[in-house]
Amino acid sequence: MSDLFRDLFPLVWSGMITGCLYALGALGLVMIFKSSRVVNFSHGNVAGFAAFLIYGFSSGMLMELSWGAAVLLAVIAVIAIAFMTYALISPLVFESDLTATIATLGIGLIAQGATLLIFGADIVSLDLPIPRFGMSVLGLFVTGYDLTVLAVAIVTIAALFFVIDHTKLGVAFRAISENPFAAEVCGLNLRSVHLFSWMVAAVLGVVGALLIVPTTFLSVTTVAAFMLQAFAAAVIGGFASLPGALLGGILIGVLMNLFTFYVSPEFSSTFLLGVILLALNIFPNGILERVGGTRV
Amino acid sequence: MSDQSASLNGTAVGQGRLALRPEALTWAVLLLLLVLPFLLGGSWIFTLGVCFANAIGVLSVSVLVRYGGEVSIGHSFFAAVGAYSVAVLDTRYGLSLIASLPLALALGVVAGVAFAWPSRRLSGIYLAVSTMALALAVPEMINNMDGLTGGYEGLYVSQPVIPGVKMGLQRYYGALIVLALVVYGLSRLRRSRQGLVLLLAKAHPAAADAFGTRRVWARIAVMGISGGIAALCGAMLGFAGSTVSPSGFTLWSAIFLLVGSVVSFYGLTLPRALIGGAFLTLVPQMLSASGAWIPVLYGLALLGVILFGHYLPRLRALARRKGGA
Numbered sequence: 001m002s003d004l005f006r007d008l009f010p011l012v013w014s015g016m017i018t019g020c021l022y023a024l025g026a027l028g029l030v031m032i033f034k035s036s037r038v039v040n041f042s043h044g045n046v047a048g049f050a051a052f053l054i055y056g057f058s059s060g061m062l063m064e065l066s067w068g069a070a071v072l073l074a075v076i077a078v079i080a081i082a083f084m085t086y087a088l089i090s091p092l093v094f095e096s097d098l099t100a101t102i103a104t105l106g107i108g109l110i111a112q113g114a115t116l117l118i119f120g121a122d123i124v125s126l127d128l129p130i131p132r133f134g135m136s137v138l139g140l141f142v143t144g145y146d147l148t149v150l151a152v153a154i155v156t157i158a159a160l161f162f163v164i165d166h167t168k169l170g171v172a173f174r175a176i177s178e179n180p181f182a183a184e185v186c187g188l189n190l191r192s193v194h195l196f197s198w199m200v201a202a203v204l205g206v207v208g209a210l211l212i213v214p215t216t217f218l219s220v221t222t223v224a225a226f227m228l229q230a231f232a233a234a235v236i237g238g239f240a241s242l243p244g245a246l247l248g249g250i251l252i253g254v255l256m257n258l259f260t261f262y263v264s265p266e267f268s269s270t271f272l273l274g275v276i277l278l279a280l281n282i283f284p285n286g287i288l289e290r291v292g293g294t295r296v
Numbered sequence: 297m298s299d300q301s302a303s304l305n306g307t308a309v310g311q312g313r314l315a316l317r318p319e320a321l322t323w324a325v326l327l328l329l330l331v332l333p334f335l336l337g338g339s340w341i342f343t344l345g346v347c348f349a350n351a352i353g354v355l356s357v358s359v360l361v362r363y364g365g366e367v368s369i370g371h372s373f374f375a376a377v378g379a380y381s382v383a384v385l386d387t388r389y390g391l392s393l394i395a396s397l398p399l400a401l402a403l404g405v406v407a408g409v410a411f412a413w414p415s416r417r418l419s420g421i422y423l424a425v426s427t428m429a430l431a432l433a434v435p436e437m438i439n440n441m442d443g444l445t446g447g448y449e450g451l452y453v454s455q456p457v458i459p460g461v462k463m464g465l466q467r468y469y470g471a472l473i474v475l476a477l478v479v480y481g482l483s484r485l486r487r488s489r490q491g492l493v494l495l496l497a498k499a500h501p502a503a504a505d506a507f508g509t510r511r512v513w514a515r516i517a518v519m520g521i522s523g524g525i526a527a528l529c530g531a532m533l534g535f536a537g538s539t540v541s542p543s544g545f546t547l548w549s550a551i552f553l554l555v556g557s558v559v560s561f562y563g564l565t566l567p568r569a570l571i572g573g574a575f576l577t578l579v580p581q582m583l584s585a586s587g588a589w590i591p592v593l594y595g596l597a598l599l600g601v602i603l604f605g606h607y608l609p610r611l612r613a614l615a616r617r618k619g620g621a
Contacts, residue, residue: 039421041369041428088599092606098367098420102558103602105369105551109595116588228432231425239421269436273429277414280422 010140011257017146018215019253020153024208025230026237026245027160028201034177034240035197037097042085042108044227047205049111050078051213051223052119055126061119067129075206081111082202086195093194108224115220123219128211149211156207157246160200164242169196177240229256232272236279238286247287322566326476333468341468343577345536348471350556351573352478353529356522357557358564358572359482363494364518366420370427371526372550373411373434374404378527379534379545383451384444392455393470393535400531401524408523409516416512431547438542450541453534471536478525479566485521486564494518526553548591552576555594558601 025043032040056062057070065073085107092100134143164170172193175183184190208230209223216222233252237244252275259271279287333341353375360366378400385396411430415423438445445451457466485491497504497514504511534540556572563569575597583589 033421037421039424041424088603092602095606098365098424099602099606101421101424102367102554103599105554106595106598106602109551109555109591109598111595113588113590113592113595117592225432228429231428235422235425239425266440267433267436269429270433273426273433276426276429280426281414284422 007261008258011261012254013140013142014146015254015257016250017149017253018212018257019233019250020149020157021208021212021226021249022229022233022252023246023249024153024156024204024211025227026233026249027157027242028204028208029230029234030237030239030242030245031173031197031201031204033234034242035173036093036100036194038089038093038100038104039239040104040198040201041101042104042111043201043205043230044224045108045111045115046078046081046085046202047209047227048218048220048223049081049115050074050202050206051126051209051218052115052124053077054210055124055218056119059124071206071210075203078202078206079199082198083195086198090191090194094190112220112224119220121220123217126210126213126218128214145214152207152211156204160204161242169193173197228269228272229253232276232279235276236283236287238283238288241286241288244286244288251287318565322479325567325570329472333465338464341464342536343581345468345471346533347570347573347577348468348475349529349532349536349573350553350576351569352471352475352532353526353553354556354560354572354576355478355482355564355569356525356529357553358560358562358569359525360518360522361557361562362564363491363498364515364522365498366515366518367424367554368427368522369424369547369550369554370411370430370434371522371529371553372545372547373427373430374407374523374526375530375533375549375553376434376438376542376545377403377407377523378530378532379540380438380445380451380530381527382531382534383446383453383540386453386455387446387451390455393457393531397474397528397531400527404527404530405520405524407527408519408521411523412516412519416515427550428547431550434545435542438545445542448542450539450543451534453538453540467536467538471532474528474532475569476566478528479564479569482564490517529553552594555598558598561601561605 025047029040029043032038032043051074053062053074054067054070057065057073058067063070085104088107089100089103092103128145128148130144130148132144134141136142164173172183172188173196175186175188176190176193180190205227209226212226213222229252230249233248234245236248236251237246252272255275256268256271260268263271329344332344336344353371356374357368357371360368360371381400381403382393382396385391385399411426412423415426439447442448454463456463457470493504493507493509494514494517496507497509497511498518501511504514530545533544537544553576556576559575560568560572563571579593580587580590583593
C-alpha cells in the first residue's frame with residue numbers, strides 16, 4: 001500500500017507538469033475553434049516546424065544565434081505562418097467549417113513536408129537553457145525543468161485569461177464565440193478577431209512544443225504526436241471552453257502517466273482513443289458543463 | 297459540403313458538352329482497363345492494381361462526405377481491418393480472397409458502426425477528431441498483436457483466387473472487379489430509397505425526422521457503409537499489393553485517402569475514383585527519390601482543389617456575366 005503511494009504522488013505530479021503543456025496546446029485549438037469554428041489540424045505540425053526552426057537558428061544549422069533570439073525569430077515566423085494560413089482559408093471559414101478544417105490538414109501536410117525538406121528526418125535534441133537542479137519536497141523530487149514549465153504555463157495562461165476577460169479584444173473574442181452574427185451586426189470585425197486567435201494559438205503551440213521537447217527529443221513526429229494529447233484535452237473540455245481545456249490537459253497528463261506506468265506504455269494512443277470516445281459519451285459538452293453551467 | 301451540389305451539376309454539364317452520358321464514359325474506362333494488361337508490362341499492371349485498391353479507399357471517404365457530411369482521417373483503421381482479415385486468413389488458414397473478402401466487408405461494416413456509436417449525436421468536428429485518435433492507434437494495435445498480425449514485418453498474401461492463372465493478372469483483375477462492384481453498388485444506392493433517405497437526413501434533418509428517419513440512424517448507417525468499403529479497400533490493397541504491414545495504415549495514409557477524395561471532388565463515379573486512386577498511387581512513385589516532397593505536394597493539391605472548388609462558382613458567374621454583356 002505504501003509502495004503504491006510512493007509511486008502515485010510523483011506520477012501525479014509529473015503528469016500535472018506535462019498536463020500543463022497539453023493544456024497550452026489545447027487552449028490554442030479551443031481558441032481557434034471558439035472564434036472561427038475550425039479545428040486546426042495543422043497545429044501540431046506547425047508547432048513542430050517552429051521547434052525545428054529554434055533548433056536551426058540556435059545550433060548553427062541555419063544561423064548561429066543566442067537561444068532567446070532564436071525563439072523570438074521562430075515566434076515571428078509562426079505568427080507569419082498563422083497569418084498566411086488564415087488568409088488562405090478565411091474565405092472557406094465563412095462558407096463551411098468542415099471544408100476549412102480539411103484545408104488545415106493541407107497546411108499541416110505542407111508544414112510536415114517543409115520540416116522534412118529543411119531539417120531531414122533525423123532526431124535532434126533541443127534543451128532549455130535552465131539551471132539543472134533538483135530538490136526533494138515532501139518526498140517529491142522537483143527539478144528545475146518542472147518549476148520552469150509550471151511557471152511558464154501559469155504566466156502564459158494567466159496572461160491569456162486576463163486578455164480574454166479584461167481587454168477590448170477579449171470581449172470581442174467572447175462576443176464572436178457566443179454569436180458571430182450579432183457581433184458582426186454590432187460592428188465587430190470577425191476577421192481581425194479570428195486572426196488574433198489564430199496567432200495567439202500559434203504562439204501557445206510554440207511555447208508548448210518548446211517545453212515538451214526536452215523530455216524526449218525532437219523529430220518530425222514528436223510534436224505532432226504531442227498534439228494528440230492536446231486534442232484529447234480539448235475534447236474532454238468540450239472543445240469550446242478555455243477552462244475546460246486547461247482542466248482537460250491536466251487530467252490527460254495525469255491519466256496518461258498513470259496508464260503508462262501501471263498498465264502499458266505501448267497502448268498510449270489506444271488509451272487516448274478510449275478516453276476521447278468515453279468523454280464524448282459521458283459529457284459531450286465538456287467536463288465543466290454541469291459544474292459551471294453555460295455562460296450566456 | 298457546400299461545393300458538392302455545384303460539382304454534381306458540373307459533371308452533368310461537362311459530360312453534356314462532350315455529348316457523352318456519364319454511364320458511357322464509365323463503360324469506356326472500364327473496357328479500356330479490361331484490355332490494358334495485354335498492352336502493358338508487369339510493373340505497370342501491379343501499380344494499376346494498387347491504384348484500383350486506393351480508388352476504393354477514396355470512394356469510402358467520399359461516401360462519408362457525400363452521404364454523411366462528415367470528414368474522417370481515420371479510414372486507415374477500417375482499411376487495416378480489411379487488409380488483415382485477408383492476410384490472416386491467407387497465411388494462417390490458407391483461405392483465398394473468396395472466403396476472406398466477405399469477412400473483410402462484414403468486419404468493416406461492424407467496425408464502422410461500432411465506431412460511429414459514441415459520436416452519434418455530435419457534430420462532424422468531433423467525429424474528425426476521434427478518427428484522428430483512431431488512426432494514430434492503428435499501428436500500435438497491429439504491432440502489439442504480432443502473434444496474429446506479424447507485427448512490424450507484416451504478412452504476405454499469396455493464395456490465388458483461381459489456381460493456375462498468373463498471379464499478377466489475378467491481382468489486377470481482382471482489384472478492378474471489386475472497384476467496379478463498389479461503383480455499381482454506390483450508383484444503386486444513389487437511386488435506392490435508402491440512399492435518398494440518407495441524403496435527406498444530411499441535407500434536411502428536420503424533414504427527415506418528419507418522415508421518420510432518425511438522424512442517429514442515418515449517421516451510423518453511413519459510417520457502416522463507409523467502413524465496409526474502406527475494409528474492401530484494405531483487402532484489395534493487401535491482395536493487389538501482395539504485402540500487408542503496419543506502415544501502410546498510419547495517420548498519414550488516412551489523410552492521404554482524404555486528399556484523394558478531395559482531389560476527385562468527392563466523386564462517386566468510376567473515373568473520379570480512378571483520379572483519386574491514381575493521385576495516391578502515382579505521385580509517391582514519381583517522387584520516390586525525394587520523399588519529402590510528397591506531403592508538400594499533397595498539401596498543395598488539397599488546398600488548391602479546395603480553393604478551386606470554392607472560387608469556381610464565382611468565376612463561372614463572372615464569366616457568364618461577361619459573356620452575356
